[in-house]
Amino acid sequence: MSKSSTSEGxxxxxxxxxxxxxxxxxxxLLREALNEPIPGGARFAYVFGSGLLFIFISQVITxxxxxxxxxxxxxxxxxxxxxxxxxxxxxxxxxxLHAYGASAMVVVLFLHLSQTYIYGSYKGRREILWLSGCILxxxxxxxxxxxxxxxxxxxxxxxxAVGTNAISEVPWIGESLKRLVRGGTDMGTLTISRxxxxxxxxxxxxxxxxxxxxxxxxxxxxxxxxxxxxxxxxKQDVELFYPRQVLMDLSLTALLIAGxxxxxxxxxxxxxxxxxxxxxxxVPRPEWYYLPIFQWLKYWxxxxxxxxxxxxxxxxxxxxxxxxxxxxxxxRRPWKRPIAMAAYAFLVFALVGLGLRSQYLDxxxxxxxxxxxxxxxxxxxxxxxxxxxxxxxxxxxAENAALADPLAAKGKTIFEGQSCNACHGDGGVGTAAAPxxxxxxxxxxxxxxxxxxxxxxxxxxxxxxxPIDLPPDDLKALIAYVESLK
Amino acid sequence: xxxxxxDSGLTTGSPQPSESSVTSRRSFLAALLGVGSVVVxxxxxxxxxxxxxxxxxxxxxxxxxxxxxxxxxxxxxxxPVMRTIQIEQVDGWRKAISEKAVYIxxxxxGQLQVLSSICPHLGCTVPWNKEKKAFxxxxxxxxxxxxxxxxSGPTLRGMDTLKTSVENGQLLVxxxxxxxxxxxxxxxx
Numbered sequence: 001m002s003k004s005s006t007s008e009g010x011x012x013x014x015x016x017x018x019x020x021x022x023x024x025x026x027x028x029l030l031r032e033a034l035n036e037p038i039p040g041g042a043r044f045a046y047v048f049g050s051g052l053l054f055i056f057i058s059q060v061i062t063x064x065x066x067x068x069x070x071x072x073x074x075x076x077x078x079x080x081x082x083x084x085x086x087x088x089x090x091x092x093x094x095x096x097l098h099a100y101g102a103s104a105m106v107v108v109l110f111l112h113l114s115q116t117y118i119y120g121s122y123k124g125r126r127e128i129l130w131l132s133g134c135i136l137x138x139x140x141x142x143x144x145x146x147x148x149x150x151x152x153x154x155x156x157x158x159x160x161a162v163g164t165n166a167i168s169e170v171p172w173i174g175e176s177l178k179r180l181v182r183g184g185t186d187m188g189t190l191t192i193s194r195x196x197x198x199x200x201x202x203x204x205x206x207x208x209x210x211x212x213x214x215x216x217x218x219x220x221x222x223x224x225x226x227x228x229x230x231x232x233x234x235k236q237d238v239e240l241f242y243p244r245q246v247l248m249d250l251s252l253t254a255l256l257i258a259g260x261x262x263x264x265x266x267x268x269x270x271x272x273x274x275x276x277x278x279x280x281x282x283v284p285r286p287e288w289y290y291l292p293i294f295q296w297l298k299y300w301x302x303x304x305x306x307x308x309x310x311x312x313x314x315x316x317x318x319x320x321x322x323x324x325x326x327x328x329x330x331x332r333r334p335w336k337r338p339i340a341m342a343a344y345a346f347l348v349f350a351l352v353g354l355g356l357r358s359q360y361l362d363x364x365x366x367x368x369x370x371x372x373x374x375x376x377x378x379x380x381x382x383x384x385x386x387x388x389x390x391x392x393x394x395x396x397x398a399e400n401a402a403l404a405d406p407l408a409a410k411g412k413t414i415f416e417g418q419s420c421n422a423c424h425g426d427g428g429v430g431t432a433a434a435p436x437x438x439x440x441x442x443x444x445x446x447x448x449x450x451x452x453x454x455x456x457x458x459x460x461x462x463x464x465x466x467p468i469d470l471p472p473d474d475l476k477a478l479i480a481y482v483e484s485l486k
Numbered sequence: 487x488x489x490x491x492x493d494s495g496l497t498t499g500s501p502q503p504s505e506s507s508v509t510s511r512r513s514f515l516a517a518l519l520g521v522g523s524v525v526v527x528x529x530x531x532x533x534x535x536x537x538x539x540x541x542x543x544x545x546x547x548x549x550x551x552x553x554x555x556x557x558x559x560x561x562x563x564x565x566p567v568m569r570t571i572q573i574e575q576v577d578g579w580r581k582a583i584s585e586k587a588v589y590i591x592x593x594x595x596g597q598l599q600v601l602s603s604i605c606p607h608l609g610c611t612v613p614w615n616k617e618k619k620a621f622x623x624x625x626x627x628x629x630x631x632x633x634x635x636x637x638s639g640p641t642l643r644g645m646d647t648l649k650t651s652v653e654n655g656q657l658l659v660x661x662x663x664x665x666x667x668x669x670x671x672x673x674x675x
Contacts, residue, residue, distance in 0.1 A: 422610035
């Protein structure tokens, strides 16, 4: 190894590279990565796996950066996403990249899965490779589902409410499962916490581990090659991954960068108005890739729901997982696998059909269409407004707003003008010098208070409380204010 | 195990070009790919850097003063006048609005000045005492002249003056907090 690595670059190889190589073995690593043999040669059909890897890395990077400003709580999630979208430089672009990246992930994942299936690349000692891919598929959908809620706008809130409601259809444990996912009976701040932790810690950790094993298992089994290749003992001439396949893979990456970049720049992802759980009018719709499932669930109600919600999906998932164990033949050419191809075509048609049906129904129900148009208009209106910072709970205006009683408001000015707040604190919260005044209403009547103000007790005087000498009207106002303190 | 394959490039049946020309073509491609990746990577990191450096490149709007009132209404007054001002502090995506009492008085030259009502001793709110024509702190008895200068008591300095400006006849003041228990004014934060 060392002999070939020093001789490979010839006289032009720099001293630095040689040193780096001796210390790290980077050359060997690169060779291992780039010299993957591909039976039958490089093809554009094989580019989707690395495309997925690229999008995943992009999602990780944009996600980490978004976390610089995001706060996962029902109080602040929407404000912080609005801040990212409307105030922070390049924020709208990065958020769009992350949101559209999720859609791109689903599209490329579908292409990768289709290629593997149609080419019969799951055959021949590739059962675990297939299984790891299936789990990754589920994890990507989980990322899409958990990430969708985080902006906490109307669309996110109601789509997730519907999505988590479907969980309760699971027999026996459905209700508990739903509460577990939501962190309570209803959607709320604990739901965000759970979805956030799943979205940024738990699921990504699983994806990292599974991507590593998926690639390892792929290299272990070797590239499957074209459809007429033997899945167990490849016989065709091999071409190495580098350079032609690398270039092909990079061309998809370039296409993704250009496509996503232009989309995010010219049609940035919109953020709708903040979630309002009391909005009974809102018509929830999931992201496009969940539309087929959404439509499917509509057909199953009452006692039959268990079949549609649980039995059929479970059987489907089991069938997909078991594919390489059931389909043991070495035949990979699609035209010689009519049943497999028919099943694939049926599934794709069913998914596309369900999605289109959902769209069709929305467009042809005047009530729904009108409401959806209204929601879209509200989204656009909210998006066009400039960012308004959230008023912190410590703000005095919030307190002032609570002082609807003009007498108490006048009392507040006296309280501050007479420096009562110097010892009793702003808003009567109390300081080291004097006790809090909050809650005195429960202990003293207004007359008792007036008496105490004019003639403080010995204990009060010892603590530094002076007698208050005010005109009767001012005293009344001050008492009204002190009694209003909460 | 792939080394032989790597050195000779393709192992497909096509006629092999001479080894040196393959090597130079491959290293040229590698260099091209390397440079290309660096350029694209740099391009992609521009929005990331702009995003992360937002606190640095944000247009910092000069802290606008809080309005206190018309200049005319204070010039005629012989005694210090108390006003409550609203201070808006923007902190990223949140803002806090607080109220502070200030006094509008005249300095020794008769110029308008605005005093913070916070006692420079230990931070109590200092009221104006009409009878004694002085600021009297209720906590530890510090006394200040109408212009805010120290008269007696435990305080080490006079009441703190605030930065003011006048815009369209409106008196604006920029509220600040100062460290307590010092002989000289020192801004906090």
